[in-house]
Amino acid sequence: MAIASSSTADSARAWLERLVAFDTTSRNSNLALVEAIESWLDERGVRSMRVANAEGRKANLLFSIGPDVAGGVVLSAHTDVVPIDGQAWSSDPWTLSEREGRLYGRGAADMKGFIAAGLSRVPAMLDARLKRPIHFALSYDEEVGLLGAPSLIEAIASEVSEPGLVIVGEPTGMRIVDRHKGIVGLRTTVIGHEAHSSQTHLGVSANMAAARLATRIGEIADRLARTAPAANGFEPPQTTVTVGLIQGGTAPNILAGRCEFIWDVRATSPAEAQTVIDEVLAYAAELEASMKDRFSECSISTEALSNVPALTGTAGSPACELVSRLCGHADSQAASFVTEAGLFELAGLPTVVCGPGWIAQAHQPDEYIETSQLAASETFMDRLIEELCR
Ligand SMILES: [Zn+2]
Numbered sequence: 387m388a389i390a391s392s393s394t395a396d397s398a399r400a401w402l403e404r405l406v407a408f409d410t411t412s413r414n415s416n417l418a419l420v421e422a423i424e425s426w427l428d429e430r431g432v433r434s435m436r437v438a439n440a441e442g443r444k445a446n447l448l449f450s451i452g453p454d455v456a457g458g459v460v461l462s463a464h465t466d467v468v469p470i471d472g473q474a475w476s477s478d479p480w481t482l483s484e485r486e487g488r489l490y491g492r493g494a495a496d497m498k499g500f501i502a503a504g505l506s507r508v509p510a511m512l513d514a515r516l517k518r519p520i521h522f523a524l525s526y527d528e529e530v531g532l533l534g535a536p537s538l539i540e541a542i543a544s545e546v547s548e549p550g551l552v553i554v555g556e557p558t559g560m561r562i563v564d565r566h567k568g569i570v571g572l573r574t575t576v577i578g579h580e581a582h583s584s585q586t587h588l589g590v591s592a593n594m595a596a597a598r599l600a601t602r603i604g605e606i607a608d609r610l611a612r613t614a615p616a617a618n619g620f621e622p623p624q625t626t627v628t629v630g631l632i633q634g635g636t637a638p639n640i641l642a643g644r645c646e647f648i649w650d651v652r653a654t655s656p657a658e659a660q661t662v663i664d665e666v667l668a669y670a671a672e673l674e675a676s677m678k679d680r681f682s683e684c685s686i687s688t689e690a691l692s693n694v695p696a697l698t699g700t701a702g703s704p705a706c707e708l709v710s711r712l713c714g715h716a717d718s719q720a721a722s723f724v725t726e727a728g729l730f731e732l733a734g735l736p737t738v739v740c741g742p743g744w745i746a747q748a749h750q751p752d753e754y755i756e757t758s759q760l761a762a763s764e765t766f767m768d769r770l771i772e773e774l775c776r
Contacts, residue, residue, distance in 0.1 A: 396509060398764050399489070401502035402755075403482040406491035412466040412530040415443045419465055423447060423505065423524070430512060437541045439534065444526040446538035450546055451508065452516030452774065457550040459770060460521045460542065460735070462726060463501045464528030464535075467493040473751035488754040495743030499755040500555030503742065503763035511771055518774045521546055528726060531692050535726040539733045551705045552730040555741030557748055557755075560762045562709050562718040563739035567620060567652045568696030568728055570659050574599065574670065574688045576634070579681040580643040590677050590684050592645035593634040599686070600629045602669045603649060606662060618654070619720030625653040627662050654696055695728035697721075697737065705736035712769045713740050713762075721745070740766075 394400065408419040420436065427434050427449060434449035447465075452458065470479045470492055477483045479492040489499075504522060511520055523542060527533035542549065556563075576596045581589025607627050614624035627649065634645025649666075653659035670686045677684035700706050701718045710716045718738070723745055730737040742763035743755040 396506055398499075398503045398506040398760050399757075401505045402489060402491070402494065402499055402760065405498040405502055406482045406493055407480055409480055410466050410493070411469050412527055413469070416465045416526045417443070417445060420445050420447050420524075426505075427508070430508065432508070432512070435541065435545060437534075437537045439526065439537075444534065446526055446534045446541070447524040448521065448538060448541050448545065450519045450521045451511040452519030454547055455518060456547040458519035458521055458546065459774065460523050460549045460552040460730070461500075461504045462523045462525070462552055462554045462730065463497050463504070463741075464525045464726065465498075465501070466526055466529050467496065467498075468529050468749045470751070475751050477752075479753075484757070487757050489757060489760065490752055490754040492753055494747075494753050494755040495557045496745070496748035496753065497556055497741060497743075499557070499743050499760050500741040500763060503760060503767050504555070506764060507767040507771065510768070514771045514775050516771070516774045517776065518550070519546070520770065520774060521549060523552075525726065532694055532726055532729060535729045539729055543733065549735060551708060552727070552735045552737040553709060553741075554725050554727040554730070554737060554739045555763070556721075556723070556725045556739050557741050557743035557745050558719075558721070558739055559744050560713045560740060560742055560759065560766065561715050562706060562713060563721040564697065564701055564706055564718040565619065565654070565699040566697045566721040566724055566727070566739070567625075567654055568656060568659060569692065569694045569724055570651045570653075570663065570690060571648065571692040572650070572663070572688055573646055573648050573691050574686065575646040576644070577683065577685045578641060578643050578645070578677070579684060581641045583639045583641055586641065589641040590681055591635075591641040593642035595673055595677060595686065596632065596634055596645040596647055598673060599666070599670055600632065600647060600649075603627055603629055603666055606665060610662075620654065621722055625651065625658050625662060627651045627666075648691065655698055656695060659696075694724045695732045697725070697727040697731055697739070700736055700738060703736060706738060708773065709738050709740050712766050712773065
């Protein structure tokens, strides 16, 4: 099997340099990066498919190498990166630079290193006699709410024979992560009845009602902490719920007519998250009824802003065993960060997270990936090719 050395034009290192040079901060288009990969694939006779967003400014990219049969492996990664705004970098974030065994650049760890390792092995994948295919699923807008992945997953379902495994290459130090919590983000809007703040009997303060609700959320959080499960790999082990943002009222001496707050529930399963949400909504309904008794226009409404599903775990499954052969680590871990993996799992595909670099460097100034981690992900790709030739 042909293995590119670090000096060739299509080595992982060269690809990383090329990918980092595209400023794919989520607010920007990622099309220049997509085009670069498309035309490189084109030269090698690999057909790829874009799945664009509604405005056509961004696109997912899907391509496959190997026979069109079921049981292939999806290599999943996002192409966008977080902003460098306000961060002090020691070198240009868009120019890969090596210092003491580390390659610095925005996205080096999160997660262009994994994409680079995968692309570097495309020629080897083409040369190999793959019995099962390798699919590349590159998404947009992961960092701003996993916006690209759903249409990409639909495209996988309709365009390729059912894969047997999805590997999401977020930085795990090449360890297997098979569980992470999900996040449901919600906005609750409380409408009260304004009056002079000395005349509390003539109005209903939306702020005071929101405070009661927030207090109930705090009580639920405390109860969940008291009854937390034993160590389960998560830090903290229990479902958490908290209010992140509160905005209400217009003046100190007016009973607030409107208050809204944003809260989130982070649970190890969708069912657990729903239990917490239901409890909060039941109390909100009670509160709303008593407010409406006084002024009919009062209301409390809640809408979901985002829903990142949890990854619930595949330890001991064939998928996990295969990835442990590829990465050389048998144990699987829980992650404190969320990924697109939960969406793949929800679509019925066995999914694990395993990629080069460390989450500690992600989103940071002077983000880097160790050259040894990049090399480990190249080895991972080589083993994957061998595995799929069997
Ligand atoms: Zn990421």
